[in-house]
Amino acid sequence: MELIQSPELPAPAGHYSQAVAAGGLVFLSGILPAAGAVDPATAGFEAQCGSVFEQCEKVLCAAGCGFADVVQCTAYIVGVENWPAFNALYANVFGTHKPARAVVPVPGLHYGFMVEVQLVAQRPGA
Template sequence: MSRKETMKIIHTPAVPAPRGHYSQAVEQNGFVFLSGMLPASDTIDPATHDFRQQCEAVFHQCQQVLQAAGCGFGDVVQATAYLVGVENWSLFNEIYASYLGPHKPARAVVPVPALHHGYAVELQLIACVPGGV
């Protein structure tokens, strides 16, 4: 069986469909790889929604995609966050901890000068499907 045959595309209508040539997530060999998630443009406007609101939207979207893959935040093994403005790091950390609780996966936080569509946060996750490895 080829790798492509074992790859499973994860999609949930609870999150806006990608506007580019990529999937919301892909499951392969017991791991789920979530694409970088920006706040949903149909509900969050970077000109009027602050950093906290943008983070809450991103975490909610990630939660929906993880659920569609049979996972939760407790199954996340690695997270990469891109933040516009290093001054947002502590607020991001507070919101991150509220969603992940005592679970502490590997993580990188990358301050960047800008993100697509003017958003201030993007989150990319890798999770392990319970019983999948």
């Protein structure tokens, strides 16, 4: 198992890795909006999603991947009413690429954020 850490992001505060690679796959831990850059009390759902996808892109890049390599996504969103907005933002990020996906409405997330995304990607050439 290879630990993946983006040099552009702070190291995780807990006992986990930003991502790990194993068997040609890269597994991203749940990614929240950028702490310090996004205030959950004032940033809207769309801004939080934008931050999450930027964070994910940095971790994917550190693993030698991009969004086109993602094979599975699990998204946790606060409020089922945010599903259409998430779907539109997600479609904008992934374009015609359509990985397997689950969107799970939840009552709350860590630090008061409204979205968390977990990805699995296949390394190119693996």
